Amino acid sequence: MTSAADTETSEALVSNRTLFRITMVIGLLAALASALSVAGKWLGNDLILGGNTDSTAVHRITVGQDVLILPANMIRFETQRRDGRAETVSIYLSWPGLEGYSRQNAARFSDPGRADVLIFADFSQSVMSRDMSGRVEPIYSKLFSGAPAKGPAGLAIHALSRKSGFGDEKLLTAPLPDGGIYAVRCLLPASPEASTSADCLRDMRVGRDLTMLYRFSASLLPRWREIDTAMRAFAERHIAP
Numbered sequence: 001m002t003s004a005a006d007t008e009t010s011e012a013l014v015s016n017r018t019l020f021r022i023t024m025v026i027g028l029l030a031a032l033a034s035a036l037s038v039a040g041k042w043l044g045n046d047l048i049l050g051g052n053t054d055s056t057a058v059h060r061i062t063v064g065q066d067v068l069i070l071p072a073n074m075i076r077f078e079t080q081r082r083d084g085r086a087e088t089v090s091i092y093l094s095w096p097g098l099e100g101y102s103r104q105n106a107a108r109f110s111d112p113g114r115a116d117v118l119i120f121a122d123f124s125q126s127v128m129s130r131d132m133s134g135r136v137e138p139i140y141s142k143l144f145s146g147a148p149a150k151g152p153a154g155l156a157i158h159a160l161s162r163k164s165g166f167g168d169e170k171l172l173t174a175p176l177p178d179g180g181i182y183a184v185r186c187l188l189p190a191s192p193e194a195s196t197s198a199d200c201l202r203d204m205r206v207g208r209d210l211t212m213l214y215r216f217s218a219s220l221l222p223r224w225r226e227i228d229t230a231m232r233a234f235a236e237r238h239i240a241p
Helices: 004-049 106-110 218-238
Strands: 058-063 066-071 088-094 118-125 156-159 170-175 181-186 200-206 210-216
Touching: 058 088, 058 118, 066 088, 066 218, 088 106, 118 218, 170 218, 181 218, 200 218, 210 218
Parallel strands: none
Antiparallel strands: 058 066, 088 118, 118 210, 156 170, 170 181, 181 200, 200 210
8 A cells, every 4th residue: 555655755856867858858849949049050050141241362373374372252153263274263253343252242142133234254275366346347247137326325236047057146246445356245124124134245356365254134235335444444453464
């Protein structure tokens, strides 16, 4: 027969065991919550960056005969953010400041609705003797179809023959002060809302033996002179002399 004292002792042991287990569970949950909080902050930072980096560490990248000197936050792909030799380097820049990614301008790099705030460019060793401007007379002019239409800011819009292989792309040209020809190929959107950050592309020779191909929104065509001057100056600043 169990005495009242034995019962009280048994109940006390059960209560103590239960209290200990509850305390252990609460402690584990608290530790887990703390770990998740820390992990969440790290994961949150990664999600905010989205593959971008705000590091301004400078990389010296050799492409062909030239050395590009670029901060990491201007280089699009993580695999290219390193010193050494490369076949191509892809960059992205805010417009009009031509700055790399930062926490302050992060929205510019992640807002798909603002196609006019970024310019993309690729540096590679030249494989053609002429850049886009130099190809107008010997090549593109042979592919023109019909009379040119009037474009923005003094540009002439040339339709290209269906047999040319350029599809619906148009070549836009304008005379330059030095007697040369500005040329850019564009897939002109049907409406401003349909514009992308890669509607237009232009390539130019820079450095010793580099081609810089840059892409921008057709909505920026009225500022083509400003963009072209700024991109050439950017290349000169970031190629080692």
